[in-house]
Amino acid sequence: MNLTMISKSLLIALPMLALGACSSTGDTESESTTQTGTEQSTEATMDNTVQTDTIEAVTLTDEELMVQEYTAAILETTINFDFDNAVIKPQYIKVLDAHAKYLLNNPKKSVTIEGHTDEKGTPEYNIALGERRAMSVSTYLENMGVASAQISVVSYGEEKPVNFSHDEAALADNRRAELTY
Amino acid sequence: MFSRLSLLFLMLVISVQASARLEIVITEGVNSARPIAVIPFKWLGRGDKPENLSEIISADLRSSGQFSPISVDRMAKTPSTSNNLDYALWHKMGVEAIVMGEISTSEEAGKFVVTYELLDVVKGNVGIAEYSPVLDKRRSTVTKEQLRQYAHRISDVVYEKLTGVKGAFLTRLAYVAVDRESSHPYQLRISDYDGHGEKLVLRSKQPLMSPAWSPDGRKLAYVSFEKRRSQIYIQDLYSQKRELITSFPKINGAPSWSPDGKQLALVLSKDGQPEIYTLDISSKVLHRVTNNRVIDTEPSWAPDGKSVIFSSERGGRPQIYQVEISSGTTKRLTWEGEMNLGGAITPDGDSLVLVSRHNGNYKISVQDLGSGELRTLTKTQLDESPSVAPNGSMIIYSTIFQGKQGLALVSMDGRFKANIPAENGDIKSPAWSPFLN
Numbered sequence: 001m002n003l004t005m006i007s008k009s010l011l012i013a014l015p016m017l018a019l020g021a022c023s024s025t026g027d028t029e030s031e032s033t034t035q036t037g038t039e040q041s042t043e044a045t046m047d048n049t050v051q052t053d054t055i056e057a058v059t060l061t062d063e064e065l066m067v068q069e070y071t072a073a074i075l076e077t078t079i080n081f082d083f084d085n086a087v088i089k090p091q092y093i094k095v096l097d098a099h100a101k102y103l104l105n106n107p108k109k110s111v112t113i114e115g116h117t118d119e120k121g122t123p124e125y126n127i128a129l130g131e132r133r134a135m136s137v138s139t140y141l142e143n144m145g146v147a148s149a150q151i152s153v154v155s156y157g158e159e160k161p162v163n164f165s166h167d168e169a170a171l172a173d174n175r176r177a178e179l180t181y
Numbered sequence: 182m183f184s185r186l187s188l189l190f191l192m193l194v195i196s197v198q199a200s201a202r203l204e205i206v207i208t209e210g211v212n213s214a215r216p217i218a219v220i221p222f223k224w225l226g227r228g229d230k231p232e233n234l235s236e237i238i239s240a241d242l243r244s245s246g247q248f249s250p251i252s253v254d255r256m257a258k259t260p261s262t263s264n265n266l267d268y269a270l271w272h273k274m275g276v277e278a279i280v281m282g283e284i285s286t287s288e289e290a291g292k293f294v295v296t297y298e299l300l301d302v303v304k305g306n307v308g309i310a311e312y313s314p315v316l317d318k319r320r321s322t323v324t325k326e327q328l329r330q331y332a333h334r335i336s337d338v339v340y341e342k343l344t345g346v347k348g349a350f351l352t353r354l355a356y357v358a359v360d361r362e363s364s365h366p367y368q369l370r371i372s373d374y375d376g377h378g379e380k381l382v383l384r385s386k387q388p389l390m391s392p393a394w395s396p397d398g399r400k401l402a403y404v405s406f407e408k409r410r411s412q413i414y415i416q417d418l419y420s421q422k423r424e425l426i427t428s429f430p431k432i433n434g435a436p437s438w439s440p441d442g443k444q445l446a447l448v449l450s451k452d453g454q455p456e457i458y459t460l461d462i463s464s465k466v467l468h469r470v471t472n473n474r475v476i477d478t479e480p481s482w483a484p485d486g487k488s489v490i491f492s493s494e495r496g497g498r499p500q501i502y503q504v505e506i507s508s509g510t511t512k513r514l515t516w517e518g519e520m521n522l523g524g525a526i527t528p529d530g531d532s533l534v535l536v537s538r539h540n541g542n543y544k545i546s547v548q549d550l551g552s553g554e555l556r557t558l559t560k561t562q563l564d565e566s567p568s569v570a571p572n573g574s575m576i577i578y579s580t581i582f583q584g585k586q587g588l589a590l591v592s593m594d595g596r597f598k599a600n601i602p603a604e605n606g607d608i609k610s611p612a613w614s615p616f617l618n
Contacts, residue, residue: 112409119586120543122523122536122565123390123610124435124448125492125499127411128455128476131432153431154410159388164361166563166581 066102073098079137079177083118086132088140096137099179100144107147113137114178115155116162118171123157130155137177203376203601203608205244205590210597214249215343217242218276221253222297223261225285231293232328234335238280240375241336241350244590245574246597248343251276263298263315268305276302278316280339287322295331296320299339316342329377334618349572350374353614355382355392355401356579356588360606369403371418374570374613376601382416383423392610393436398617402426402436402445413447415462427460437480437489446470446480446489457491459506470504471511481525490514490533492522501535515548517555523566526550527593528573536565536578545578545591558595568613569593577601579609 066074076095079088088096103109115134117126134153142148163170219239224230235253242248251274253259260266261283271279282297298318305314317338323331330351337348354376358368365384369392372379383389387406394401395415402415411433413426427433432450439446445460449467457470457480471477475494482489488505495502501515501524514533515521522543524535530550537546537555542562548555559580567578573593580589582600586607590599601608 119563119565119581121520121538122479122492124479125476125522127390127432127434128448128450128478131450131455132476154406155432156388156406157390159367159390159406166584 069105070098070102074102077179079133079179080172081133081175081177083120083171083175084129086129086136088136096140097144100141100146103141103146103150104144107150109181110150110152111141112152112154112180114160114180115153115157116160116174116176116178117158118174119158119161119166120171121158123159126157127155128157130157133175133177137179203372203379203588203603205240205375205599205601207243207246207597207599209599210246210592213596214243214247216274216276217248217250217339217343218256218271218274218279219250220256220259220261220279220281222282222284222295223259225283226293227286231284231325232332234282234284234295234328234332235280237329237332238336238339241333241348242339244375244599245340245348245350246592246599247340247574263300263305266300266305268300268302268308268314271302272306278302278339278343280335282335284328289322292322292324293328294320294322295328297335299342329373333373337618346574347572347616349570349574349613349616351618352571352616353398354577354588355394355612355614356608357389357392357610358603358606358608359586362606366606369401371401382418390610391435392612393438394612394614395438396440396442396615398614401612402438404434404436413445426462426465435479437482439482440484440486446482448478448480457489457504459489468506470506470509479523483526484528484530490524490526492524501533514550515555516553517548518546521546525567525569527569528571532593534567534569534576536567545576547593547595556595558591558593559589559598561589564589566610568611570613571616577611577613579611 063075073094079092103111113134115130117130134155138151138153141151161174163173219235221235239250242250257270261281279300279302280297282295285294287294299316301314301316304312321331333350336350340348352374353371354374355371358370360366360368365386367387367389368384369382369389370379371382385405385407390404392401392403399419400415400417402413404411405414412428413433413436414423415426416423429449429451432448432455434448437446443462445462447458447460448455449458454474455476455478457477459468459470470489473495477491477493479492480489488503490501490503492499493502496513498520499522500513501521502511502513504511518537518539520538522536524533526533533548533550535546536543537557543564544557545559545564545567546555546557561580563581564578567576569576576591577588579586582602585603586609587603588601588608588611
């Protein structure tokens with residue numbers, strides 16, 4: 001469930017035109033190979049002495065190609081924060097490192113970092129707090145060498161929760177920064 | 182130029198039908214209210230009564246928290262003029278004042294004549310000729326559409342005569358509704374103060390925030406994310422005309438009108454941290470008010486227009502500060518509580534209304550600016566966005582009530598409380614209009 005959601009968000013987040021074009025050429029090639037194989041096997045099965053079967057060529061999904069290059073952390077696009085805090089927790093370092101590497105390898109790509117908060121406190125203060133979270137992600141990426149021109153920042157404060165409940169678990173889910181490509 | 186594009190994201194709605202979605206439900210404070218009799222107005226015309234004025238007046242007086250209108254069932258008689266009135270009867274019921282009147286058709290087609298009287302039962306019962314029990318007596322000609330408004334006008338007069346404070350029943354609310362089922366979930370709406378006559382001002386696929394009334398009650402300033410970034414707009418409520426005011430990189434937030442309506446105080450983070458600025462609305466000249474390495478936000482003008490109060494983290498946790506615009510002289514106003522946010526000075530200049538955090542709970546509180554004493558008014562935990570009625574009698578705010586975000590009212594002394602639950606979705610960021618008359 002969680003993985004599906006992450007990979008879905010990646011489909012939107014990382015269209016990856018270059019890699020997409022590459023793999024579609026691969027698809028065409030593997031199809032023709034398969035077809036040749038099918039003809040041969042049809043001939044071969046005619047005399048019933050030996051039997052063969054066709055197999056599909058191995059192709060990787062866009063996500064898998066990304067994971068191969070940038071580790072599974074590239075699929076994560078949400079960074080959660082502690083209450084009233086904009087410090088990036090250690091478990092998200094590998095996530096941000098993966099995104100930094102992707103942005104460094106693809107200097108024409110740009111990322112928007114959305115800052116979000118829980119509903120505690122006032123909406124206007126939460127806009128400021130959300131921006132502080134987005135900025136701490138932005139600063140981390142820039143420290144890793146990502147050009148500031150590739151990064152834009154927007155704070156939605158408490159206005160766009162992902163979890164609409166009002167319990168502590170919901171509040172924790174909503175304290176976050178999101179990377180969108 | 183941007184209008185064609187923005188129409189894709191949001192729709193301006195021209196005069197939507199009125200539907201009462203909000204209703205005031207009183208939860209606390211009826212016992213301490215003063216008993217009053219609002220007698221059903223006598224209809225002298227033919228057919229059905231065009232509007233139930235006494236019901237509107239009773240609801241107004243009840244929701245002020247100051248008065249407890251007695252039930253019509255308890256009235257032995259329902260006179261409509263003070264001629265030969267049996268004051269002793271009403272005095273025995275413990276009623277201290279009577280509102281009564283008549284509605285008749287006017288000679289002008291489609292109009293009605295309303296007469297009403299406000300009577301002091303104690304004076305009437307004593308019956309000394311020099312002390313007239315008639316506190317007020319008026320006559321007006323109004324259209325059918327104006328009858329409801331005229332009832333609020335009568336409530337204003339009654340409230341002012343009996344309390345000495347101007348009534349705020351002819352006022353409106355602006356607020357943000359979030360209806361996640363809708364194609365445009367974020368909706369800026371206005372209604373009469375009592376939730377009647379709700380109208381859609383603007384709806385958008387992206388968040389709308391921080392509505393603020395211009396001092397003349399004609400315009401709203403607000404924040405819109407329709408371009409996937411924050412921008413401040415001013416919209417004329419009568420002409421529907423929208424004007425983009427600021428669209429700087431990063432935060433454009435928390436607009437607040439100066440008392441003379443010529444400037445906005447607002448928050449921009451274009452130069453780093455969120456800072457308070459003032460903007461001259463006609464010339465668009467910006468003046469930076471704060472300069473600090475931490476968050477400064479939530480500006481709100483003092484009633485004299487010379488200073489702005491704001492929330493700042495310069496002392497660690499956010500507290501409320503006041504800065505004089507001309508000199509930049511800044512002083513800290515709040516010291517109690519873990520943090521204080523969203524401050525606004527009351528119209529009389531004597532108190533500071535704010536959101537105060539105690540033991541992790543966010544509650545509406547009032548600080549006396551003279552003594553510095555802080556009083557907590559609410560018992561809920563996630564209160565935000567307090568907005569004070571123009572007569573300083575009541576605070577409207579948003580809170581979580583039965584699992585949903587909705588509006589609530591609390592009187593300035595904390596004794597009277599009411600909820601205004603949302604019919605569907607969440608309702609937040611209320612802003613009480615100035616006096617509209």
